[in-house]
Amino acid sequence: MAGSDDTLLAELLRSAIAGDERAYARFLERTAALVRGFARRRTADGGVDPEDIVQETLLAIHLKRHTWIADAPVLPWIFAIARFKIIDAYRRRGRRIEIDVDEVAETLAQPEAERASDRDVGRALDALAPGQRGVVAAITVEGYSIGETARRLGMTETAVRVALHRGLAAIARKFGRD
């Protein structure tokens, strides 16, 4: 239930913040499923694609993970970010919605799978500077590791990591703009 969900996610996120990539991937997968259910219910009018919310929420979680306190519950933090991203998505589309503040409990335990379509994050990727775009695309769309990407693009692994980080931050920044 919610309690054990939170404990597991908090444990994964603690490991992730300490640098554990596999724990981070597990954390993000579970979080994506939870946010997907949360977002689907709140975008039922069709104005916003819930998968865009999932992706923007994951990016925001990544870039703002220092705002989570290691011994605080993690689910309220995740859903507060998701709620903010839903409101922001409607705002960008020129509409306002009201989201109840205490709706977290009923949205838990209903992970959902992704439905495919074009994505805002993908479009934002296309708008990146060529160097960053090449690195982010190699790792996301083409599925290469950091090491493989470095060899293919003739870069050092450190340079790939820097470009990846900056690319993700640049993509996330695009959503904050009007």
Added chain:
Amino acid sequence: MRTDDLIRAISADAGRRSPPLATAWRVAIVLSLAAAAVAFFIMLGPRTDIAAAAETPRFLFKFVVTGLTAVSALFLLRLLARPGAPAARAARYLFLAPMLLVAAVAVELAVVPPGDYAARLVGSNLVLCLTFIPLIGIVPLVVFLGVLRYGAPTRPVLAGAVAGLAAGGLAATFYAAHCTDDSPFFVAAWYSLAIAGLAGVGALAAPRVARW
């Protein structure tokens, strides 16, 4: 882009560490105190009769109100910078300073002859107060907005206003050591107005500065 692809990219970026928000707040508090102190001592300095003034309850009460404003606002501000943090309870502490001030105004109304009301309200430092509280507080406000930018405020207008309250309370605490108008009438009218100005600037700036 599929979400699984995005997850792969994000998790590959796990090694990038950023200092916790609490560290940013510690730095910000030291910086804003230092900035306010430097601005105060360069531009104003304490009043010459401060030793005598320190024995009068009206003078000391100013620091209670302004200090409480700064501390309660900063306490709430730290919660507003974190998504999902329980901010509602902390918001109630914001009312402590205004409530104290209202009580002090009531006492002042009772103990001061009505003929002196106007003189005590207007005082002799009105322009100084409305000028220097914002001037001392502007750098602390910029510092606090910087932490909000590093954080993730889900209510940026509110967070910005509270950042202005914190900066204004801090600035007013310094300014109070210079000002010779100690009546709660003066504090309630003009300190409040100056602090509210900073809160307004914060509320306008935060949604732009701290967008995420």
